[in-house]
Amino acid sequence: MSLNGAFSEMFTPQKRSASDASYFSGFSSFFSTGNGNFSSMPYKKALTLTAVFNAIEQISNDIAKIPFSVNRKVGNNRESQPNHPAHRLISYAPNSLMTTFIFRKTMAISLLTRGNALAKIVYDSIGNPIETIFIDWGKVTGIRVKNGEKVFDVTGYGTxxxxxxxxxxxxxxxxIVGVAPITYGAQQLGLAIEVQTYSATNFANKGVRQGVVESDKTITKGKDQIIAGVKKAFSEKDPTRVAVLDEGMKWKAITITPQELQIIETAKFTVEEIARIFNIAPHKIKSLTQSTDNNIEQQSLDHQSDTIQPYVTNIEQEYAIKLFTKKEIENGYYVRGNMNVLLRADIKSRAEYYSKAINAGWKNRQEVRQLEDDNDGPEFLNEFLTPVNTFTEQQLNANIQNTLKNTKDGNSTK
Structure with a gap:
């Protein structure tokens, strides 16, 4: 099926004769269902593009290194819940084979390349979650909705x-089903692969391309032998290869056309297109063409808020819905991914963030020490600072009353 045809089919409402009909029906040739039937852009082929590989590597690493924790909202306070069974799964040990970093990175790679990531939740005898086991999306053969709930048909796991x-x-x-960025960017990625292959072929040929053999004489016999001889000479891997032409024959290469040269030049443009496909800042995939010392800091902040934050929110909500009971959710349990970890490598930005938080009074110095994994300092570090030129209405009224009182007392003394 052509890409246009797949788009047309996808945007055409699909009729399902039964409530448990697979949502893969009619879409398997369009998105990466993992069953090998799709034709738009195999993700393994897309990964041969360095910009695609690096985009997926950057995003999956950022998702993997963010620490997630179980918390509970109690009144206006938030309390960490390290003893909750789900905390172990999302903070350090999802299963016996993976750390949380590897687990989330693997899930993120599947999400970015296949549009979906799946993991089976294993429970103990009393219903507490004890493991989350990654499932290769290629094993998913169908997704159905039955009795108001999604049902996955998975090879090796059943239903x-x-x-x-x-x-x-x-x-x-x-x-119901996600679609990978690679799928929607198939046309552009296909062009990028063609450009890459074209460039590699020309490099392998040492610049020798198609050409013709010219002669002042009319050649009536032996043309096949001449062609075979030239091909043999140019196909040798020896960099000193030489072709000898008899009887005044000349080799004339068919030079690269302006259109072909423009195709090669599109390689730089392709990096920007890949950045758009994955919604990632170009400098994150090592393209610094439009980056300067003045804007790269803002681009890094945009990367956190526009690229990574949506994934984190998605993961937080999925963890909470699947790992907490309904009663726990009603009692204020939630999962939080600490995005501040992305500032660790940027000492200047981290210092500015902490300074503003302390001086504005919405974090105290003890909390900042805890964020840096430092031991608690003296007790007075628990106090919140208030800017001297900033007062609440209550403080202003109190200051006015104190001033009036002091003035009155002073007059009385005189």
Whole structure:
């Protein structure tokens, strides 16, 4: 199926004769279902593009290194819940084979390349979650909705209910199945691969391309032998290869056309297109053409808020819905991913963030020490600072009353 045809089919409402018909029906040739039937852009082929590989590497690393924790809102306070069974799964040990970094990185790579990431939740005898096991999306053969719940048909696992799995989705048109960025960018990525292949072929040929053999004489016999001889000479891998032409024959190469030269020049433009496909700042995939010392800091902040934050929110909500009971959610339990960790490598930005937080009074110095994994300092560090030129209405009224009182007392003394 052509890309245009797939788009047309995807945007055409699909009729399902039964409530448990697979949502893969009619879409398997369009998005990466993992069953090998799709034709738009195999993700492994897309990964041969360094910009695609680096974009996926950058985003998956950022998602993986963010610490997630179980917390509970109690009144106006937030309390960490390290003893909750889910805390172990999301903070340091999701299963016996992976750390949380590797688990989330693997899930993120699947999300970015396949549009979906899946993990089976294993429970103990009393219903507490004890493991989350990654499932290769290629094993998913169908997704159905039955009795108001998603049902996954998975090779080797049988039928899994949505409540039994973590399912992260990328861009989705129906809220059931995600579609990978690679799929929608298939045409542009296909062009990039063609440019890459074209450039590699020319490099391998040492610049020798198609050409013709010219002669002042009319050649009636032996043309095949001449062609075979030239091909043999130019196909040798020896860099000193030489072709000898008899009887005044001349080799004339067919030079590169302006159109072909323009194709090669599109390689730089392709990096920007890939950045758009993955919604990542170009400098994050090592393209500094439009980056300067003045704007790269802002681009880094944009990367956190526009690229990484949506993934974190998605993961937080999926963790909470699947790992907490309904009662726990009602009692204020939630999962939080600490985005501040992305500032660790940037000492200047981290220092400015902490300074503003302390001086504005919405964090105290003890909390900042804890964020830096330092031991607690003296007790007075628990106090919140207030800018001397900033007062609440209550403080202003109190200051006015004190001033009036002092003035009155002074007059009385005189």
């Amino acid at each position: 899994l209910l949505a409540s039994e799995v973590l399912h992260w989705m990328h861009f989705t048109l129906d809220g």
